[in-house]
Amino acid sequence: MEQSDVLRSARFRQEREADWKRLETLVSTAEKSGVQRMGFAAARDLAALYRQATTSLAIAREISLDKALLDYLEALTARAYLSVYAPQERVGSVFNRFFRASAPQAMRRSALYILAGFVCMGLGVLVGYLLYFENAAWYYVFMPPEMAGGRGPDASTEFLRSVIYDDDPEASGLGAFATYLFSHNTRIAIFVFGLGAFLCFPAVLLTFYNGLILGGFFALHVDRGLGVDLGGWLSVHGVTELSAICIACGGGLMLGVAVPFPGQRSRAEALRHAGRDAVKLALVAALMLIVAAALEGFARQLIQDSGTRYIVGWGVGFLWLLWFTLSGRTAK
Amino acid sequence: MIFRRRKTRDSIDVNRVIPPEGVPLNLNISGVGVRLGAQITDIIITTITAVALVVLLWALDATEPDTLMAIGALLFFVIRIPYYVISEITWYGQTLGKRFLKIKVVSHNGGTLTTHSIVLRNLMKEAEIFLPGTLLITLDQTTPVYSWLALGWVVCVLLVPVLDRHRRRLGDMIAGTHVIHLPEPVLLSDLASDNRSREKHFAFLAHHLDHYGIFELQTLEDVLRSVERRHLSPQAYRNRQNTIKTIVEKIRGKISYADAVMETDYIQFLSDFYNAQRAHLEQRQLFGDRRQDKHHNTTNDQK
Numbered sequence: 001m002e003q004s005d006v007l008r009s010a011r012f013r014q015e016r017e018a019d020w021k022r023l024e025t026l027v028s029t030a031e032k033s034g035v036q037r038m039g040f041a042a043a044r045d046l047a048a049l050y051r052q053a054t055t056s057l058a059i060a061r062e063i064s065l066d067k068a069l070l071d072y073l074e075a076l077t078a079r080a081y082l083s084v085y086a087p088q089e090r091v092g093s094v095f096n097r098f099f100r101a102s103a104p105q106a107m108r109r110s111a112l113y114i115l116a117g118f119v120c121m122g123l124g125v126l127v128g129y130l131l132y133f134e135n136a137a138w139y140y141v142f143m144p145p146e147m148a149g150g151r152g153p154d155a156s157t158e159f160l161r162s163v164i165y166d167d168d169p170e171a172s173g174l175g176a177f178a179t180y181l182f183s184h185n186t187r188i189a190i191f192v193f194g195l196g197a198f199l200c201f202p203a204v205l206l207t208f209y210n211g212l213i214l215g216g217f218f219a220l221h222v223d224r225g226l227g228v229d230l231g232g233w234l235s236v237h238g239v240t241e242l243s244a245i246c247i248a249c250g251g252g253l254m255l256g257v258a259v260p261f262p263g264q265r266s267r268a269e270a271l272r273h274a275g276r277d278a279v280k281l282a283l284v285a286a287l288m289l290i291v292a293a294a295l296e297g298f299a300r301q302l303i304q305d306s307g308t309r310y311i312v313g314w315g316v317g318f319l320w321l322l323w324f325t326l327s328g329r330t331a332k
Numbered sequence: 333m334i335f336r337r338r339k340t341r342d343s344i345d346v347n348r349v350i351p352p353e354g355v356p357l358n359l360n361i362s363g364v365g366v367r368l369g370a371q372i373t374d375i376i377i378t379t380i381t382a383v384a385l386v387v388l389l390w391a392l393d394a395t396e397p398d399t400l401m402a403i404g405a406l407l408f409f410v411i412r413i414p415y416y417v418i419s420e421i422t423w424y425g426q427t428l429g430k431r432f433l434k435i436k437v438v439s440h441n442g443g444t445l446t447t448h449s450i451v452l453r454n455l456m457k458e459a460e461i462f463l464p465g466t467l468l469i470t471l472d473q474t475t476p477v478y479s480w481l482a483l484g485w486v487v488c489v490l491l492v493p494v495l496d497r498h499r500r501r502l503g504d505m506i507a508g509t510h511v512i513h514l515p516e517p518v519l520l521s522d523l524a525s526d527n528r529s530r531e532k533h534f535a536f537l538a539h540h541l542d543h544y545g546i547f548e549l550q551t552l553e554d555v556l557r558s559v560e561r562r563h564l565s566p567q568a569y570r571n572r573q574n575t576i577k578t579i580v581e582k583i584r585g586k587i588s589y590a591d592a593v594m595e596t597d598y599i600q601f602l603s604d605f606y607n608a609q610r611a612h613l614e615q616r617q618l619f620g621d622r623r624q625d626k627h628h629n630t631t632n633d634q635k
Contacts, residue, residue: 007611010524017519024517031424054355063618065610067550068520068557075515078349078357082436082514085351085444086424094421094447190458255506268505275506279452286413 009064023049030083050080101328106280117249124211132219189248200256232306235313241292251281359512373429378411449507456503541612545623
């Protein structure tokens, strides 16, 4: 049979079919084992053949009415597109970049929002503190009873002291209370961040409320002359943990502010742009919460001396600050 | 009529992704049900793994009960965000559940799927579904207000992808991603160059080929492909013969093909007609006359 007898589109297909088949095998190896593990020639061919296939598809759409061919090329090109434009990063390098550059840079860029988060929390503490001294009954209003663990205005000073200086460190090494508080504050942090994405107000309110609890709690202990001791008890993990909540609040605020004040961008675009830094703040906050949980679980039980507790707590806080301020600076 | 036309045009746009090469690709958006299925699969897989690990540690008597509880609590966090983020980075936008159901996360604007988008969409998943979900499960009768709030929140969040044209969650919108079905490339043989089409029995003239358009051509292609299927029951075989006979008579009537066609030559007739019609339509298309279906003459007149 003569070559010219065959349809133009059928000839088009015959000439290129071998390349498509090769692309198909390359795509399936890329999907199975990853582009990074492919050899140089295979990776080069994948990219080149993919671009050829897109051209073939564009031509086929114009000249061919063979539905089988069009469907095949459509699917093949899409599959190849997905492997060529897959995220070309390993998990290790992602972690490396996050810790050494992008996280501290994002922290510095959004310093104002984080400050706002700290102000929310600080105001909450102040209000809670003052309210307690105005009337101790306020304590019951904002303190969830299951979180207080029996520590209220009714409790004896000895009991309060015994919680701060645990007489039996072994019994509650990683007890239920620690786990609960860990998950409570983690939940608060995530809520604060998530709520901020939709409206600033709930995020601010929740941070403020958390401060309120803290203020009332602190005032209770100051009232009993245990202020310094509680400061030590809280410092161990609290410096890290409460900062994490404030940072999460800052990230939420960033997202929340982007919607009503998008600037020159569209609202969706502004939200996406704010998300770039906000998500890093959330990750930093999550990391800090994990560290705080470890501090709470181990360090607080092991260290019974108030002075050492202050040193450990604020020392760790200082290390965080060093990471945020010094790491990831590029030479100018 | 107008409403329907707009709807079809939209459905083409929705599935269209434009890669940096500039040739639009059709990647079908995966529905809410499939994605929910993938999510549930993921939850089941991770939970079983975590429980198995804890039970293993317990059975081996490796740690104290207190530590075991802490490990359990830690695992509970690891199987959430970190699992989704790491699996989507290592498997290019697929978790295990997504791999089973053959769906994949792609960048909404057709560019590379970035690590940032993967992290962001999974972080939002926590705030959107998991937290209110766990709240809903853990809260009890004493705090109905929070339960209702959480329920309302979950319902609203689940409604977002149902209402969105691209079936995106809130997290997808913020991260600039959506989820698609992986297309399966299957190359069928070319009807225009197989054995039957090499020997031509029937000749068609230009006025025979001016009646049909692309839609009819591709329907005929489907019929011809179904003919290749063998192993039919006698009843199905007879039905198919009747269908083919009807089609041949219809075509002969429509194009006013005068010569008689023997019953044994029906398939050959259809195959020859397919080739001639396809050659004709492809040629017309090259000259800018794309005939969508058999109404191509009437619509042109109206315009």
